[in-house]
Amino acid sequence: MPRPATDKRERLTAAAIHLARTTGLEATTLAAIAGEAGVPSGSVYYYFKTKADVAGAVADGVADQLAAARDGLPAEPAAALVALLGTYLDDATAIRAHGSLLATASAVPGDARAHRETLAWIADQFEGLGFARAASEARAVHLLAGVEGGAALAHALDESGPLEREAAHLERWVSNTKA
Amino acid sequence: MPRPATDKRERLTAAAIHLARTTGLEATTLAAIAGEAGVPSGSVYYYFKTKADVAGAVADGVADQLAAARDGLPAEPAAALVALLGTYLDDATAIRAHGSLLATASAVPGDARAHRETLAWIADQFEGLGFARAASEARAVHLLAGVEGGAALAHALDESGPLEREAAHLERWVSNTKA
Amino acid sequence: MPRPATDKRERLTAAAIHLARTTGLEATTLAAIAGEAGVPSGSVYYYFKTKADVAGAVADGVADQLAAARDGLPAEPAAALVALLGTYLDDATAIRAHGSLLATASAVPGDARAHRETLAWIADQFEGLGFARAASEARAVHLLAGVEGGAALAHALDESGPLEREAAHLERWVSNTKA
Amino acid sequence: MPRPATDKRERLTAAAIHLARTTGLEATTLAAIAGEAGVPSGSVYYYFKTKADVAGAVADGVADQLAAARDGLPAEPAAALVALLGTYLDDATAIRAHGSLLATASAVPGDARAHRETLAWIADQFEGLGFARAASEARAVHLLAGVEGGAALAHALDESGPLEREAAHLERWVSNTKA
DNA sequence: AATGAATGAGTGTTCATTCAT
DNA sequence: CATGAATGAACACTCATTCAT
Numbered sequence: 001m002p003r004p005a006t007d008k009r010e011r012l013t014a015a016a017i018h019l020a021r022t023t024g025l026e027a028t029t030l031a032a033i034a035g036e037a038g039v040p041s042g043s044v045y046y047y048f049k050t051k052a053d054v055a056g057a058v059a060d061g062v063a064d065q066l067a068a069a070r071d072g073l074p075a076e077p078a079a080a081l082v083a084l085l086g087t088y089l090d091d092a093t094a095i096r097a098h099g100s101l102l103a104t105a106s107a108v109p110g111d112a113r114a115h116r117e118t119l120a121w122i123a124d125q126f127e128g129l130g131f132a133r134a135a136s137e138a139r140a141v142h143l144l145a146g147v148e149g150g151a152a153l154a155h156a157l158d159e160s161g162p163l164e165r166e167a168a169h170l171e172r173w174v175s176n177t178k179a
Numbered sequence: 180m181p182r183p184a185t186d187k188r189e190r191l192t193a194a195a196i197h198l199a200r201t202t203g204l205e206a207t208t209l210a211a212i213a214g215e216a217g218v219p220s221g222s223v224y225y226y227f228k229t230k231a232d233v234a235g236a237v238a239d240g241v242a243d244q245l246a247a248a249r250d251g252l253p254a255e256p257a258a259a260l261v262a263l264l265g266t267y268l269d270d271a272t273a274i275r276a277h278g279s280l281l282a283t284a285s286a287v288p289g290d291a292r293a294h295r296e297t298l299a300w301i302a303d304q305f306e307g308l309g310f311a312r313a314a315s316e317a318r319a320v321h322l323l324a325g326v327e328g329g330a331a332l333a334h335a336l337d338e339s340g341p342l343e344r345e346a347a348h349l350e351r352w353v354s355n356t357k358a
Numbered sequence: 359m360p361r362p363a364t365d366k367r368e369r370l371t372a373a374a375i376h377l378a379r380t381t382g383l384e385a386t387t388l389a390a391i392a393g394e395a396g397v398p399s400g401s402v403y404y405y406f407k408t409k410a411d412v413a414g415a416v417a418d419g420v421a422d423q424l425a426a427a428r429d430g431l432p433a434e435p436a437a438a439l440v441a442l443l444g445t446y447l448d449d450a451t452a453i454r455a456h457g458s459l460l461a462t463a464s465a466v467p468g469d470a471r472a473h474r475e476t477l478a479w480i481a482d483q484f485e486g487l488g489f490a491r492a493a494s495e496a497r498a499v500h501l502l503a504g505v506e507g508g509a510a511l512a513h514a515l516d517e518s519g520p521l522e523r524e525a526a527h528l529e530r531w532v533s534n535t536k537a
Numbered sequence: 538m539p540r541p542a543t544d545k546r547e548r549l550t551a552a553a554i555h556l557a558r559t560t561g562l563e564a565t566t567l568a569a570i571a572g573e574a575g576v577p578s579g580s581v582y583y584y585f586k587t588k589a590d591v592a593g594a595v596a597d598g599v600a601d602q603l604a605a606a607r608d609g610l611p612a613e614p615a616a617a618l619v620a621l622l623g624t625y626l627d628d629a630t631a632i633r634a635h636g637s638l639l640a641t642a643s644a645v646p647g648d649a650r651a652h653r654e655t656l657a658w659i660a661d662q663f664e665g666l667g668f669a670r671a672a673s674e675a676r677a678v679h680l681l682a683g684v685e686g687g688a689a690l691a692h693a694l695d696e697s698g699p700l701e702r703e704a705a706h707l708e709r710w711v712s713n714t715k716a
Numbered sequence: 717a718a719t720g721a722a723t724g725a726g727t728g729t730t731c732a733t734t735c736a737t
Numbered sequence: 738c739a740t741g742a743a744t745g746a747a748c749a750c751t752c753a754t755t756c757a758t
Contacts, residue, residue, distance in 0.1 A: 008739095026205040030732065042740040044732095051732060106335050115335045141332060141341045142348065149328025153320060156285050156294045162320045169321065187722095209749065221723040224750065366743095384563040388728065400744040402728095409728065464693050473693045499690060499699045500706065507686025511678060514643050514652045520678045527679060545718095567753065579719040581753095588753060 009047040011037040012054075013061045020058050021094075021104045030054070055108045062105040063114035070121055077128035081143070081174045084122070085167045088147050092160045100151035119144055130179030146170050188226040190216040192240045199237050200273075200283045209233070234287045241284040242293035249300055256307035260322070260353045263301070264346045267326050271339045279330035298323055309358030325349050367405040369395040371419045378416050379452075379462045388412070413466045420463040421472035428479055435486035439501070439532045442480070443525045446505050450518045458509040477502055487535060504528050546584040548574040550598045557595050558631075558641045567591070592645045599642040600651035607658055614665035618680070618711045621659070622704045625684050629697045637688040656681060666714065683707045
């Protein structure tokens with residue numbers, strides 16, 4: 001059973017995300033993306049209009065990957081938030097080497113979908129804990145800023161310490177939280 | 180009275196920092212840097228061996244700029260930390276548009292001088308407040324991760340709110356701090 | 359009926375040989391080669407990986423041209439050798455101006471195919487005249503060294519005399535030869 | 538006792554000859570020449586008008602070197618000719634690697650002084666052996682064409698055999714010669 | 717007289733993009 | 738539909754040359 005043709009677009013996007021995170025999209029050739037995806041290089045332009053379009057797909061793909069990851073998290077709000085922090089720790093090696101996945105999406109200006117959705121999901125959890133919407137959103141920003149800042153330091157210093165410490169700190173903060 | 184020759188290297192570096200922050204260094208032509216610096220384009224290679232060398236100068240220049248900015252801050256530790264957070268707020272418009280200055284330095288892999296120096300300086304302030312070295316360093320990471328994370332969100336969302344909120348939060352945290 | 363695509367590579371190679379002989383390959387721009395071949399300049403890199411690659415094609419092309427020229431020569435060995443000397447005389451004007459075609463191939467170091475094949479062919483003729491292989495090879499070297507030396511002097515002095523004299527001398531030597 | 542200033546021009550020329558033979562003048566930077574000569578790079582233009590001028594100096598210098606070498610040869614004509622062939626054999630390693638010194642001079646078009654003088658000197662020897670001027674000049678061409686052709690093959694094939702064989706052959710030819 | 721600093725014109729090479737098939 | 742062949746615009750980098758001192 002051959003893979004459906006549209007699969008190629010997905011493989012292309014996945015390859016682009018991988019290379020964008022490891023090498024930077026700017027520094028990555030469309031030919032390299034096609035090569036890694038195992039797709040004929042001429043075909044990139046069948047699936048994408050321009051390289052900027054590929055960048056858009058990267059941002060979208062990252063948002064999708066993050067959404068999928070959140071779907072696997074516990075339903076109970078406090079546990080869900082702790083688990084979210086856990087995904088950063090699980091990814092610590094890659095974060096130290098290449099930065100957080102969300103930061104990869106930042107490289108594409110003008111598309112903050114991944115950020116907005118992540119923030120909204122976190123706020124939903126706080127609301128589930130009994131906080132009002134406004135307070136929940138404020139807390140969401142605080143939590144995401146904390147881990148992303150920790151991730152940024154971990155990447156810059158090539159040391160997972162900052163990420164681990166921030167995650168632990170936020171975990172305590174979440175656990176002690178009461179609406 | 181003509182400008183000293185060495186001035187050109189500095190103008191080149193300043194232009195490179197500016198363009199690196201607004202456009203990204205990768206996407207910036209050496210010719211563009213020369214143009215913005217008002218230096219003949221062929222001369223870039225008299226002052227820098229290679230484009231990677233320019234990137235190094237950018238990272239160095241950012242570290243220098245940040246060090247200079249810290250020099251202007253109050254001597255009293257608690258006030259100094261609050262003032263540091265204030266520099267982020269003063270720079271809010273640019274941060275929203277292009278990210279924090281420190282993030283610009285991150286684009287040059289392998290050179291974390293700006294990060295290390297900033298962290299050390301912050302830790303010094305906490306030590307000045309009576310904390311042990313280890314605790315001071317942990318607090319420094321927390322503070323920097325917080326503002327930088329806030330700045331990252333502000334940039335991604337093109338909204339200064341997250342930066343302002345994180346800065347305010349950390350200001351309170353610093354003020355309530357007692358060794 | 360459009361020219362076959364592969365024709366472009368050949369036109370490029372021919373132009374490169376021509377310019378290598380008249381101007382020197384080092385001094386010849388890839389753009390100039392493309393221009394003379396009537397091929398878009400960006401396309402050179404579709405057919406050749408690098409300029410050194412073009413140099414290789416020049417050496418190969420020269421070897422091919424010489425082989426083709428030898429194919430048109432008489433089958434009888436003595437006549438064939440005399441005819442080979444005749445090709446130098448036919449080419450005297452170009453040799454005086456730019457040196458022998460074989461000398462053009464020498465510009466590409468490490469590739470002596472044209473020399474080896476020419477030498478082998480000459481040795482074959484002497485073998486055909488009844489000489490042992492070793493003696494034939496020695497005579498081949500003597501004959502080729504003679505004409506090429508004559509050609510080199512003709513080029514240096516911009517005077518066909520030396521070439522004509524050496525060719526005539528070798529012709530007699532070949533004719534008087536008996537195994 | 539410091540070296541006279543004019544020494545620098547000579548060192549520059551010597552370096553240029555060396556690099557022209559080993560690397561090719563075209564491929565050699567004026568800075569590299571200055572470097573090898575131990576002369577400040579800006580000074581090249583004090584001693585030479587242009588790079589083409591340096592090329593002229595190379596051709597001239599080669600002619601001078603060859604003339605100096607001939608000065609050390611025996612006075613007796615037959616011995617002198619044999620000794621001339623000996624200089625090629627002494628230089629065999631360099632010839633195999635970089636071609637004959639005379640060939641280096643050929644790279645500079647329009648200046649055949651080295652060739653003309655060498656030819657004249659050889660003709661003089663034959664005259665000394667009793668040949669008429671015209672016959673002597675013809676013999677000179679034959680002898681020089683032979684060694685230079687042998688040298689060219691030795692260089693192209695990276696094998697000293699052809700040079701040695703041609704030199705030996707010509708030596709016999711000279712020795713058996715009687716006016 | 718001699719030179720280090722500075723530069724502009726030019727070169728090889730890359731790559732996003734187009735298009736015929 | 739899909740793609741391999743082809744290309745032009747752009748870029749990093751080199752170097753002969755100039756000139757103030």
